[in-house]
Every structure is written in C-alpha cells, then in structure tokens.
Amino acid sequence: MKATSRAYWTLLLLTLVYAVSLVDRSVIGILLDAIKRDMEVTDTVMGLVTGFGFSVIYSLAGIPVGLWADYGNRRNIVAAGLAVFSVATSLTAFAANIYHVLVGRLLLAAGESTQLAPSVSMLADVFPKQSRARAMAFFGAGPSIGIILGLSAAGLLNAHYGWRVTLMLLGIPGLLLAILIRFTMAEPDRTQQGGGASDRKIGPATSLGFLFRQPTFVCMLLATALNAWPLFATTIWGPAFMGRIHGLGSAQTGMLFGLVYGVLGVIGALGGGFLSDLLGGKREQRKLILPAIAAAIVFPAHLVFLLAGSLPVAIVALGVVAFMANAQMGPVWAVMQSVSPIRMRATAAACFQLLLNLLGMGLGPFLVGFLSDKLAAQYGAEALRYAMLLLPVAALGSSALLLLAARHMLVDTERAHQFDSA
Numbered sequence: 001m002k003a004t005s006r007a008y009w010t011l012l013l014l015t016l017v018y019a020v021s022l023v024d025r026s027v028i029g030i031l032l033d034a035i036k037r038d039m040e041v042t043d044t045v046m047g048l049v050t051g052f053g054f055s056v057i058y059s060l061a062g063i064p065v066g067l068w069a070d071y072g073n074r075r076n077i078v079a080a081g082l083a084v085f086s087v088a089t090s091l092t093a094f095a096a097n098i099y100h101v102l103v104g105r106l107l108l109a110a111g112e113s114t115q116l117a118p119s120v121s122m123l124a125d126v127f128p129k130q131s132r133a134r135a136m137a138f139f140g141a142g143p144s145i146g147i148i149l150g151l152s153a154a155g156l157l158n159a160h161y162g163w164r165v166t167l168m169l170l171g172i173p174g175l176l177l178a179i180l181i182r183f184t185m186a187e188p189d190r191t192q193q194g195g196g197a198s199d200r201k202i203g204p205a206t207s208l209g210f211l212f213r214q215p216t217f218v219c220m221l222l223a224t225a226l227n228a229w230p231l232f233a234t235t236i237w238g239p240a241f242m243g244r245i246h247g248l249g250s251a252q253t254g255m256l257f258g259l260v261y262g263v264l265g266v267i268g269a270l271g272g273g274f275l276s277d278l279l280g281g282k283r284e285q286r287k288l289i290l291p292a293i294a295a296a297i298v299f300p301a302h303l304v305f306l307l308a309g310s311l312p313v314a315i316v317a318l319g320v321v322a323f324m325a326n327a328q329m330g331p332v333w334a335v336m337q338s339v340s341p342i343r344m345r346a347t348a349a350a351c352f353q354l355l356l357n358l359l360g361m362g363l364g365p366f367l368v369g370f371l372s373d374k375l376a377a378q379y380g381a382e383a384l385r386y387a388m389l390l391l392p393v394a395a396l397g398s399s400a401l402l403l404l405a406a407r408h409m410l411v412d413t414e415r416a417h418q419f420d421s422a
Contacts, residue, residue, distance in 0.1 A: 003135070006186060007126035011135055013177070013185050014119040017082055018142025020174045021112045023150030024089040025054065026143075026235040027170060028105075030154045030254050031163040033240055038163075039098040043376075043384075047369020049102050050236055054109045055362030059354040061113035066350025067204055070343050074118035079182040081114025086174025093167040116353045121346035124337040125188040130277070132337065133287060137273020137330025144265025144326055147235065148258045155239075155254015190342060207344045210419065211351060216339045216412040219405035220288075220332050221355050226401070227295060228360020229394035230302050231325040235261070236365045237388060238318070244381040246311050260315055265322040268294075272327030276334070287335055288406040291328035295399035298324045302392030306385055325395075332402070339412040341419045364391065 028035070028050045036046050069077055085108045092104030119139065127135040150170065157166040211217050238261070239253040248256065272290060279286040298321055305317035333349075340348040371387035379386060 003127050003131060007135075010122060010126055010185055010188065011138060013181050014078070014123065015139050015142040015145070016177055017078060017115055017119065017174075017181070018139060019146035019150070020082070020177060021085065021115050022143035022146035022235075023154070024085055024108060024170060024174065025112060026147070026232070027089075027151065027154045027166065029236045029239045030151055030250055030257075031158055031166060032236070033243060034158060034163045034250070035101065039101065041098050043369040043372045044366075045098060045369075047366040047372075049098065049105055050365055050369075054105045055357040055360075056109075057106050058109035058113045059356075059358035059362070061110055062117060062350040062353035062357075063347070065114050066117040066347040066353070067207070069118040069121055069346035069350075070202075070207075073187050074122050074346070075181065075185050075187045077114050077118045079178045081111045082174050082178040082181065083111070084114075085109075085111025086171040086178065087111075088171070089174070090168050090171030093164040113353070117346040117349035120333055120337065120349040122188050124345050125190055129334075129338065133276040133330050133334035134270075134273040135330075136333040136337075137269050137271075137276070140273070140326065140329030140333065141266045141269035143232075144262045144269060144322070146262075147265060148262030150258075151235075151239075151262070152254050152258030155251045155258075158254070159249060159251035202341075202343050204347075207347045208351075211340060211344060211348055214339050214412045214415065215408040216405045217336065217348065217351075219401045219408070220336060221352060223295070223398040223401035223405065224328075224332055224352055225355040225359040226394040226398040227298075227325060227328055228356050229364040230298050230321060230391040232361045233364035233368060233388075233391055234302075234318075234321065236361075237368050237384065241306075241384050241388060242314075244384055246314065256315065260319045261322040264319040265326040268323035268326035269329055271323075273330030273334075275327075276331035286406075287331045288402050288409065291331045292399050292402035292406070294324040294327040295395050295402060298395035299392045299399075302395065303389075306388050306392070328398075328402075335405075335409060339409065339416050341416050364394070 032046055032050065065077065088104055088107035088111055091107070092101060095101045095104060120136070123135050123139055124132065154166050154170065157169065235257070239257060242248045242253045242256065243250070272294065276287045276290050279290060301317050301320035301324065305314050305321055308314040308317060336348055336352060337345055367390055368387045371390070372384045375383035375386055
C-alpha cells in the first residue's frame with residue numbers, strides 16, 4: 001500500500017497544527033522574564049504557571065480525548081481544539097495578574113489536549129507501516145518548525161511591542177488553520193494497514209489494560225517522558241538562560257532558538273525518521289536503536305550547552321541537543337502505533353501525551369524553576385545554569401528504556417495484531 005495525495009495533505013495540515021500548538025505553548029519562554037517583571041512573581045511561580053499549570057490539564061484531558069478519538073470524528077476534534085487554544089493565546093494578552101495568565105494557560109491546555117492523540121491516530125491510518133516512521137518524523141518536526149517561525153517572530157515582536165501584543169497576534173494563525181482543516185481535510189478510514197478493520201466497541205479498561213501489559217509500550221512511555229526534559233524544558237528555560245548567562249536580548253534569543261534549535265530540530269526529526277525506516281526495513285525492532293543512541297548523545301551535549309563559558313560553543317551544543325532529542329520522536333511514535341491495536345491508537349497516543357506533559361513538560365520546568373530560586377541566594381544569575389543540570393541526566397534514563405523496549409517489540413507487535421484479528 002502506498003500513501004495517497006490525501007495522506008500527504010493530511011500530514012501537512014496536522015504538522016502545521018503541531019507547529020502552531022508548540023508556538024502558543026512555548027512562546028512563554030521568550031516572554032517569561034518580561035511577564036515575571038510585570039506580574040512581580042518568582043521563578044517558582046513562573047515554573048508552576050508554565051509547567052504544571054499547563055501540563056496537568058493538558059495531560060489529564062488527553063485520556064478522555066483519546067478514547068473519544070478512537071470512535072469519533074478526529075478531524076473535527078482537532079479543528080475545534082485548535083480554535084480554542086488559539087483564542088486562549090490571544091486572550092492571555094489581556095491578563096491583569098498572574099492568575100489571569102494561569103487561566104489562559106489552562107484554556108490553552110484544554111484546547112491543545114485535542115491535538116496529539118487524534119493526529120497520530122489519523123496518520124497511522126493513512127500511511128503504511130513501511131513509511132510510517134518517516135511520516136511520524138515529519139509530523140514530529142512540527143514543534144521545530146514552530147520554533148523556527150514562531151519563536152523568532154515572537155522575540156522580535158516582544159522586543160518592539162511587548163509581550164501582550166505578541167500573544168494577541170500569535171493566536172490568529174491557528175484560527176485560520178482551523179477553518180482550513182474543517183473544510184479541506186477528510187476524516188480517514190480506520191484501517192489496520194494489512195488487516196481487516198475492527199468495529200468492536202472496546203471499553204477504557206480493556207484498552208488501558210492491554211496497552212499497559214505491553215512492555216514495549218510502557219518502556220517507550222517512560223522514555224518519552226524523560227526525553228521531554230531536555231527537549232521541551234529547554235524551550236521554556238533556555239531563552240531565560242541565554243539572557244541571564246550570556247546577556248542576550250529577547251530578539252537575539254528568539255532568532256537564536258529559531259535558527260539553531262528550530263532548524264536542527266527539523267533536520268533531526270526528519271533524519272531520525274528516514275534512518276529508522278531504513279534500519280527497520282527487515283527487522284523492525286531496530287527502529288528503536290537509533291533513538292536510544294540519540295538519547296545517549298543528548299547527555300554530554302546538554303552538559304556542554306549549560307557549562308560552556310563561550311557563547312559559540314554553547315550554541316553548537318544547543319544544536320546537537322536539538323538534533324538528537326528530535327531524532328527520537330518519529331521512530332518512537334511509529335513503534336507505538338505498531339504495538340497498539342487499531343481501536344486503541346488514539347488512546348495509546350493520549351497515554352504518551354499524559355506522561356510526556358505531566359512528567360516531562362510539567363515536572364521538568366517546575367523543578368528547574370524551584371531549584372533556581374533555591375540556589376539564587378548562593379549563585380545569583382548562575383543559579384539557573386545549575387538548576388538546568390537536571391535536564392541532561394534524564395536523557396540517560398531515556399536511552400536505557402528505549403534499548404529495553406527494543407527487546408520486546410516483535411512479541412508486542414504480534415500480540416496487537418492478534419487482538420485485531422480475533
């Protein structure tokens with residue numbers, strides 16, 4: 001089976017949604033110090049608002065959304081959620097205090113919770129297994145595309161017009177994209193890519209029970225959550241780090257993250273998907289070897305980024321982190337769909353969304369902010385540097401878990417196929 005033009009149009013639109021969601025979610029990193037000054041709050045409070053304030057709602061809402069998407073119209077779910085979080089981004093510009101910012105982040109989280117699980121499920125239906133890692137890798141490049149375009153623009157807008165105008169304008173592209181999706185993208189047929197479609201109604205307990213008895217699924221779930229620390233927490237605190245440690249302004253930081261973290265993130269995501277499909281051509285479990293190696297390389301690269309006294313050295317190390325952290329996304333998501341029965345794919349993606357955001361994007365940024373405040377009395381601006389040392393350590397755990405997942409992959413894939421065929 002070959003992918004159709006409709007499949008590629010679906011991939012393009014869903015990747016743009018992912019890019020827009022990453023911009024709306026992560027632009028707070030570019031604006032963090034400006035909002036902190038206006039609201040007169042601490043790093044700990046900003047860590048709660050940007051981390052847990054977003055991730056708790058985003059993560060918990062993802063499970064019911066995933067169960068809904070396994071039977072509902074996924075295109076409409078994505079389009080409606082996109083409209084909600086785009087409006088939330090613009091409305092946050094009118095916040096009068098930190099509580100209003102938190103409410104905006106909660107609305108943003110509720111809207112974005114409708115995006116990942118339905119998108120991954122639809123892509124698994126329109127792309128065959130042989131090219132699925134490449135498709136997932138292109139989709140996984142969405143955040144980096146968002147960083148290239150959105151964070152660069154946000155840095156310039158913030159430098160010239162302030163954080164309020166920046167947020168107000170960033171909500172507009174998502175509204176236009178929501179209309180385009182609703183009227184030009186079709187809801188894909190649910191297929192098994194080689195087997196008969198399953199129309200059985202499967203309860204939440206059955207779905208979750210099956211998935212969490214799959215060792216490959218559990219190991220990848222934890223590995224993805226750990227990888228989110230260096231991958232996404234760096235987009236939250238990295239701009240503040242570059243400002244406090246290396247003295248860069250918001251325009252310079254936005255451009256830096258756009259060109260370095262964004263561009264190399266796209267190349268890493270696409271390269272990881274293509275190499276993974278190539279390595280897994282005859283032995284699919286090899287698809288997880290590449291992301292395991294990439295996760296291991298993130299550790300020393302992130303240490304260099306944080307500890308380098310030279311700005312050029314730090315920038316090169318940041319590029320390596322972006323490349324290697326993003327190279328893991330496509331292969332892992334492709335394997336996740338392979339070890340999940342057809343009517344559990346959105347639920348599986350929602351479980352990834354839960355841990356990825358609750359532990360990865362929630363706990364990670366919060367702990368960095370908390371430690372930064374605790375160390376500030378002793379180290380001053382350098383406190384953020386030492387607080388962020390938590391992030392590369394997580395990459396080592398991610399690498400070990402991915403290697404363990406590869407050992408169980410073939411058995412778990414066959415078990416999923418047997419469930420669908422029963």
